[in-house]
Amino acid sequence: MATHLEKLSTPGRKDIPVEAGEEFGILDRVLRFLGLAGAIIPTAAVLFIAAVLLVSALPSILFNGLGFLYHQSWNFGNFYSSATVTHNGIQAPTGASYGALPIIIGTLLTSIIAFVIGVPIAVGSALILVEKVPPPLRRTLSFFLELLAGIPSVVYGLWGLIVLGPFLAGHIYPILARLGAIIPWLGPPVGSGLGLLTAGLILAVMIIPIVASTTRDLLSQVPVLPREGAVALGLTSWESVRLVSLPWVFSGIVGASILGWGRALGETMAVLIVSGNGANFLPQNIYSPVSTIAATIVALLDSAESDPTGLAVSALAEAGLILMLITLATNILARLMVRRVSSTSLPIGRGV
Amino acid sequence: MVKVTETMNLLSTEWEIERLPFPRPDDKTVDRRNGSHRTPPPIESQNYLNTQQAMLDQGVSKVQLTDLRVRFGEREILHGINARFIDQRITALIGPTGCGKTTLLRTLNRLNELVPGFHVEGRVELDGMDIYRDVRDVRDVRRRIGMLFQRPNPFPQSIEENIAIGLRAHHIVPRGEVHDEVERQLTEVGLWEAVKDKLSESPFGLSGGQQQLLCLARTLAVRPEVILLDEPTSSLDPVSTQRVEDLLVALKSRVSIVMVTHNVQQAARISDYIVFLYEGRVVEANTATEIFVNARNKVTEDFLTGRMG
Ligand SMILES: Nc1ncnc2c1ncn2[C@@H]1O[C@H](COP(=O)(O)OP(=O)(O)O)[C@@H](O)[C@H]1O
Ligand SMILES: [Mg+2]
Numbered sequence: 001m002a003t004h005l006e007k008l009s010t011p012g013r014k015d016i017p018v019e020a021g022e023e024f025g026i027l028d029r030v031l032r033f034l035g036l037a038g039a040i041i042p043t044a045a046v047l048f049i050a051a052v053l054l055v056s057a058l059p060s061i062l063f064n065g066l067g068f069l070y071h072q073s074w075n076f077g078n079f080y081s082s083a084t085v086t087h088n089g090i091q092a093p094t095g096a097s098y099g100a101l102p103i104i105i106g107t108l109l110t111s112i113i114a115f116v117i118g119v120p121i122a123v124g125s126a127l128i129l130v131e132k133v134p135p136p137l138r139r140t141l142s143f144f145l146e147l148l149a150g151i152p153s154v155v156y157g158l159w160g161l162i163v164l165g166p167f168l169a170g171h172i173y174p175i176l177a178r179l180g181a182i183i184p185w186l187g188p189p190v191g192s193g194l195g196l197l198t199a200g201l202i203l204a205v206m207i208i209p210i211v212a213s214t215t216r217d218l219l220s221q222v223p224v225l226p227r228e229g230a231v232a233l234g235l236t237s238w239e240s241v242r243l244v245s246l247p248w249v250f251s252g253i254v255g256a257s258i259l260g261w262g263r264a265l266g267e268t269m270a271v272l273i274v275s276g277n278g279a280n281f282l283p284q285n286i287y288s289p290v291s292t293i294a295a296t297i298v299a300l301l302d303s304a305e306s307d308p309t310g311l312a313v314s315a316l317a318e319a320g321l322i323l324m325l326i327t328l329a330t331n332i333l334a335r336l337m338v339r340r341v342s343s344t345s346l347p348i349g350r351g352v
Numbered sequence: 353m354v355k356v357t358e359t360m361n362l363l364s365t366e367w368e369i370e371r372l373p374f375p376r377p378d379d380k381t382v383d384r385r386n387g388s389h390r391t392p393p394p395i396e397s398q399n400y401l402n403t404q405q406a407m408l409d410q411g412v413s414k415v416q417l418t419d420l421r422v423r424f425g426e427r428e429i430l431h432g433i434n435a436r437f438i439d440q441r442i443t444a445l446i447g448p449t450g451c452g453k454t455t456l457l458r459t460l461n462r463l464n465e466l467v468p469g470f471h472v473e474g475r476v477e478l479d480g481m482d483i484y485r486d487v488r489d490v491r492d493v494r495r496r497i498g499m500l501f502q503r504p505n506p507f508p509q510s511i512e513e514n515i516a517i518g519l520r521a522h523h524i525v526p527r528g529e530v531h532d533e534v535e536r537q538l539t540e541v542g543l544w545e546a547v548k549d550k551l552s553e554s555p556f557g558l559s560g561g562q563q564q565l566l567c568l569a570r571t572l573a574v575r576p577e578v579i580l581l582d583e584p585t586s587s588l589d590p591v592s593t594q595r596v597e598d599l600l601v602a603l604k605s606r607v608s609i610v611m612v613t614h615n616v617q618q619a620a621r622i623s624d625y626i627v628f629l630y631e632g633r634v635v636e637a638n639t640a641t642e643i644f645v646n647a648r649n650k651v652t653e654d655f656l657t658g659r660m661g
Contacts, residue, residue, distance in 0.1 A: 225503060225505040226506070226508065228505070229570075231494065232499040232571075233494065233571065233574060234492065234574065239521060243507055243509060244507050244508060247508040
């Protein structure tokens with residue numbers, strides 16, 4: 001025991017009990033392990049999910065080839081006939097063909113509409129909240145903003161189906177359709193109010209609270225000093241927002257927007273309800289029924305499971321894989337964009 | 353005759369008022385030193401008008417404060433300030449921490465209006481025009497009264513834009529000449545050689561001193577008539593400090609300069625006038641020489657000799 005003590009205590013620090021030192025050591029190791037685990041788990045989870053998707057999608061990838069990306073018709077074939085076809089070593093029910101183009105386009109278009117409408121509104125309302133609204137009112141409005149983020153998507157979907165869709169089809173879309181003479185995609189027919197634009201609008205409403213509350217938090221943390229510098233130079237408050245605050249938090253807003261974009265891409269229930277379920281064809285105009293990858297997976301998964309060859313599920317997995325790749329690609333794109341901008345103007349990593 | 357440089361050296365070491373060498377060679381107030389002023393009057397600056405007269409002898413007053421009172425919410429910070437800031441001179445605003453120097457400075461360009469609860473009474477006149485009452489365009493007031501802050505605060509824009517923004521906002525030069533004007537302004541503060549190859553880069557890569565010079569260039573670019581500085585060198589290294597001080601002295605011919613400093617030696621080095629603020633009141637205001645040689649108040653003397661914060 002004595003030798004053990006001697007070995008561990010360092011010269012000049014004999015007053016520190018070895019036991020305490022060991023406890024620290026254990027705690028330290030536990031913390032370090034937790035930190036490491038925290039760093040590894042998200043990465044591992046992403047890789048694991050991607051791997052599982054890839055494995056499940058493999059039969060579909062082999063069977064469909066690149067055609068999956070540009071064919072328009074999605075057909076499971078006849079599950080109940082004993083006749084099957086084989087292509088690239090993959091067995092499929094007769095008549096099976098998988099073309100994901102409409103749902104890829106549907107996913108991208110609904111998300112783009114949501115992004116283009118939602119992000120400016122979100123950033124604008126965050127700006128107004130921070131810059132123009134007195135603090136007590138700001139707290140109230142912020143509360144409702146956060147409430148908006150907490151509404152379940154199926155409720156948004158129902159509201160879209162019962163209220164928003166019919167209202168838009170009855171009152172707004174006919175007016176918008178007159179612009180069809182100038183912008184072809186806006187032309188009639190306006191349909192039932194369930195379709196691309198309605199889905200995009202619902203998605204916009206869903207991403208606004210995410211983007212707005214993040215942007216609001218970012219804006220309220222812009223340092224006072226450069227803002228006052230702008231005012232002291234005789235700039236207007238709008239100029240100081242545009243030239244100082246917004247650039248200051250630009251990368252953060254991009255991050256928040258990408259979160260919103262990711263939410264729009266992956267949103268399932270609300271889109272399923274209000275998109276008009278336009279499978280197997282490309283949208284004709286902005287009111288056309290569409291479907292998205294996420295909505296299609298949910299809508300078709302049940303019946304896909306009765307495919308004896310298993311290819312139907314595999315095809316849905318491939319669609320999921322594509323959705324994941326789209327999300328990943330936009331994330332990387334945003335990151336590159338932020339890096340390019342921040343290298344020229346943003347005070348990242350450099351103190352004032 | 354003692355040269356200015358020697359004065360500075362003496363001031364920066366331990367010194368006593370009696371042994372201060374004076375006058376500064378360019379000063380015309382030599383003969384006003386006489387024994388009768390030696391007894392410090394009470395704090396409520398009765399001698400104020402006399403010293404104001406002395407200040408006025410030296411030039412035109414550019415900014416004039418009359419019974420200026422400032423409150424934040426219920427709390428009064430400045431309790432009736434009377435002061436004049438002379439054109440083409442440097443006035444140092446000194447006083448212990450918390451006496452209201454920053455508050456006073458920020459009242460002069462209406463920057464305090466951004467602070468909730470700010471309330472001002474009395475008059476702040478720029479060339480005889482009350483900047484709180486007679487002014488329709490507060491932006492132009494802020495252009496005419498520029499400000500340099502305690503720490504550099506460049507905009508998150510390129511180095512060139514930092515200057516160009518003000519030029520465009522106030523239509524200082526035609527659009528086509530903005531770039532040349534940026535070069536001129538950067539040259540004026542001695543920054544051009546250092547940044548000419550990185551005009552499109554972020555100012556946050558510059559050193560603190562360079563950033564502060566950039567901010568000075570940004571302020572000067574919009575042709576101010578008065579420059580307010582709030583401890584402009586407190587975050588800078590000695591070389592940059594020297595540079596800023598030299599620039600300020602050179603700028604005197606064009607503008608009226610009001611500089612808050614906690615550094616008595618800096619005040620001694622470059623200021624022509626000193627306004628000593630204590631607990632929200634002007635205790636003493638006079639030429640720098642007169643203040644250093646002949647402080648009339650015990651508090652002033654205590655502050656100058658470092659017996660007080
Ligand atoms: N925005 C503000 N709201 C309330 N009180 C303030 C504000 N700014 C300054 N004060 C108060 O005013 C007094 C003077 O502050 P300041 O002008 O910053 O002093 P100095 O610059 O001389 O150190 C201090 O007591 C400070 O607490
Ligand atoms: Mg201060």
